[in-house]
Amino acid sequence: MTSHESEVYTVAPEMPAMFDGMKLAAVATILYVVVRCLNLKSPTAPPDLTYQDTVLNRFLLKSCPLLTKELKWDSSLKMTHGHSESLHDSLSCVVQPPANGAALTGGLMEDTTARWRSVMVAVGSVRYIPPLLWGKSGHLQTALYGKLGRVSSPHPTGLRKYLPMQDGATATFDLFEPLADHQSGANITMVICPGIGNHSEKHYIRTFVDYSQRQGYRCAVLNHLGALPNIELTSPRMFTYGCTWEFAAMVGYIKKTYPQTQLIVVGFSLGGNIVCKFLGENRANQERVLCCVSVCQGYSALRQALRFLSTAYFSVLSSAQETFLQWDQCRRFYNFLMADNMKKIILSHRDSLFGRGSPKMVDADLRRLYTATSLMQIDDNIMRKFHGHNSLKEYYEKESCVHFIHNVNVPLLLVNSADDPLVHDSLLTIPRTLAEKKENVVFALTLHGGHLGFFEGAVLFPQPLTWMDKVIVGYANAMCQWEKHKPACQSQGASAAETKCSDSTS
Numbered sequence: 001m002t003s004h005e006s007e008v009y010t011v012a013p014e015m016p017a018m019f020d021g022m023k024l025a026a027v028a029t030i031l032y033v034v035v036r037c038l039n040l041k042s043p044t045a046p047p048d049l050t051y052q053d054t055v056l057n058r059f060l061l062k063s064c065p066l067l068t069k070e071l072k073w074d075s076s077l078k079m080t081h082g083h084s085e086s087l088h089d090s091l092s093c094v095v096q097p098p099a100n101g102a103a104l105t106g107g108l109m110e111d112t113t114a115r116w117r118s119v120m121v122a123v124g125s126v127r128y129i130p131p132l133l134w135g136k137s138g139h140l141q142t143a144l145y146g147k148l149g150r151v152s153s154p155h156p157t158g159l160r161k162y163l164p165m166q167d168g169a170t171a172t173f174d175l176f177e178p179l180a181d182h183q184s185g186a187n188i189t190m191v192i193c194p195g196i197g198n199h200s201e202k203h204y205i206r207t208f209v210d211y212s213q214r215q216g217y218r219c220a221v222l223n224h225l226g227a228l229p230n231i232e233l234t235s236p237r238m239f240t241y242g243c244t245w246e247f248a249a250m251v252g253y254i255k256k257t258y259p260q261t262q263l264i265v266v267g268f269s270l271g272g273n274i275v276c277k278f279l280g281e282n283r284a285n286q287e288r289v290l291c292c293v294s295v296c297q298g299y300s301a302l303r304q305a306l307r308f309l310s311t312a313y314f315s316v317l318s319s320a321q322e323t324f325l326q327w328d329q330c331r332r333f334y335n336f337l338m339a340d341n342m343k344k345i346i347l348s349h350r351d352s353l354f355g356r357g358s359p360k361m362v363d364a365d366l367r368r369l370y371t372a373t374s375l376m377q378i379d380d381n382i383m384r385k386f387h388g389h390n391s392l393k394e395y396y397e398k399e400s401c402v403h404f405i406h407n408v409n410v411p412l413l414l415v416n417s418a419d420d421p422l423v424h425d426s427l428l429t430i431p432r433t434l435a436e437k438k439e440n441v442v443f444a445l446t447l448h449g450g451h452l453g454f455f456e457g458a459v460l461f462p463q464p465l466t467w468m469d470k471v472i473v474g475y476a477n478a479m480c481q482w483e484k485h486k487p488a489c490q491s492q493g494a495s496a497a498e499t500k501c502s503d504s505t506s
Contacts, residue, residue, distance in 0.1 A: 042136045042447065044129050047415075050435040051442040056411065056482060060442070063478035066128075066471040067413075067444055128467045130448045131457035138419030139330065141450025144462070146337075149203025152464040154210040158200065158221075163249045168235035171246035172223045173253075174200035176209050182216030184480040187261045188290070189218040191251050193271030195296075195452065196338065197239075197345050199223035204268075204452060208469050215473050218261065222250050222271075226349050233352040237386045238345070241270060241301055241379070242399025244278040248285070251278075255288060262483070264476045265292040268452060269422075272297030273401045276412075280404025291411040291479040293472050296452050298423045299405070299430040301396040332374075334422055339375045346382060353382075402430060412441045413475050415468070417449035444471075 049067065051057050061067050134140045158176040165171055182188055190212055194205050200221035209219045223231070225246055226238030239246070254261065267275035272294030279285050279292060346353060346369060354366050368381040376392065384395035397403070405412075414431040416423060428445065435443040446454070446467075455462035 044136075045447045047128065047444040047446045049442065049444055050432050052435070052439045054439050057439075057442060059482055060411070060475065060478045063481060064471070064474040066467065066474050067442070128446050128448065128454065128456070130455060131462055132459045134460075135455055135457065135462070136419075136448050138417065138421050138448065138450040138453075141417075141419075141448070141453025141455060142334075142421055144455065145204065145451065145453045149205075150207040150464060150466070151462055153203035153206050154464075156206055156210045156213060156219075158209075158219075161250075161253065163246075163253060165235075165245060165249065167237060169225060169237050169246075170231075170234045171225060171249045172228065172231060173246075173250045174221045174223065176213055176219040176221070178216045178218050179213040180216045182480065183477060184484045186480055186484065187218075187258065188216070188264060188476070188480060189220060189254055189258060189261045190264045190266055190476070191247075191254060191275075192219060192221045193247055193267040193274050194222065194224065195269030195271055197224060197227050197341055198268075198271075199227045201228070204466075207464060207466075208472070211465060211469050212473055215477070217264070217473075217476070218258070220250055220254050222247050226345055229348065233349045236353050236355070238349065238353065240383050240386055240399060241396070242273055242277050242401065243387065244274055244281060247274055247278055251285070261288070263289045264479070265289055266472060267292075267294045267297065269296050269298075272414075273299070273301075273399075276405045276408060277399070277401035277403075279410065280401065280407035283407070283409075286408070286410050289410045290483055291413065291476065292408065293413045293415070293475060295415045295468055295472070296417065296420060296423065297401070297414075298427050300400050300402040300427060302393070302400060302402075330421060331424070335374045335376075339372055339378055342375060342378050343369060343372065346378070405430075405434060406438070409440055411479060412438075413472075414441065414443045415446070415471065416444075417446045417451070417454070419448055420451045422451045 047067065049061070051061075130136055130141070156176050158174040160172060160174050163171040163173075192205070192209070194200070194202060198205065200206070200209070200223055205221055209221060212219050224239035226233055251263070254263070265275045265279065267273070275292060276294055276297070279289065350366070365381050365385070369378065372378045372381065379395060380392040384392060387395075387398075389395035389398060414435070416428055416431065418425075418428075431441070431443040432445075435441040449467070452468070454466040454468035456465075456467050457463050
């Protein structure tokens, strides 16, 4: 046997073992990538809450367990705190004000002011649990929402209303009557503003409306101008990032048609910007409004920080536009997809927007639209011109709710997800700081949920109803109960008021 044959003989048996090692390494790499991409190691956790300690906020968080903090809503709660068996007593032992402004534990920040107005940054006890295999990925939550909206979506039956606007446009909304009496016995209407390019026929809207109807709410859902494929525009204008005209017309119709009804204002994504801007534009817009809920909005679409404003929480703003062009969290890719959808909506109304009756649009704008790859390009070439803004910066400044949200004085719940790929972390400074400064604001930040996803489920298949749907209705129910017993609550001391109101909901 030659030396060459000997070498071949000794090496050959080791080759299968080497290949097996490479296979194991490849499998391990794939598993590592899957675990990282699906975020499987991330723990489930209840939402982080930022709010001020007031009698109303205590009552709301106690009455809406999806947003409550630290307490265990079962028999273990009584044993943990060693107080009365009533829920009120268990809550009071956590949120009683400290003596002489001393520092608190359990999530309460040190109070340095003469009046005890602690800002509580707490962790809730009722966990939002997403589907095990994919629910901890904000991208998959967002993708499932974007592709399907919801699973097994119901088909609520409503009546479409047409409202002529002063500029010749025709606003439309769908009206859905309640399917049951509300638990408070009150006449309550939810006025709902969907996300960008959305309308009442979207699955996530249908699911939420059906659930709200069964809880005793009348629902009015705005169809963004130009969003419905079978409704032609009657003027050379469509919806924009912050135009409140159509929403105001819908709210005005509801107030006039139902003079006894009270309103719950709900906005999703872009709709959250619109409803907060609407309420803050004019104090009269807040009349007969019990509360407002905004989910997954970005708060500011400005190109850069608003340095010329002296207000502290305005000075730390980051621009949604600036962060939306970054590639981290695939935001640039999402931007491209949404821009493509906007192009389809605009081009479906090409004759109305670019025809002879449109003095604001020219053929050059249409050519730029075809080549646009981001929402910012579309906003600059098309959207800002609907309202005569001279620049993109001016358009974002005038249509961003961040200039108006501090004027909202009705109870305001702001919900965001930490893994939302469309909303940059820096933008969450706005609602957090607002909740620290205003008593009527509660900011809830979930660990998972993506953008308007918030799917729940055991392992693989999501449930038809999401955490988002349940928390909005739960918060609204609590506000209705508070309103029903408010005179008694306000005329008594804080402790007695909470006991009265909590008894009414038990």
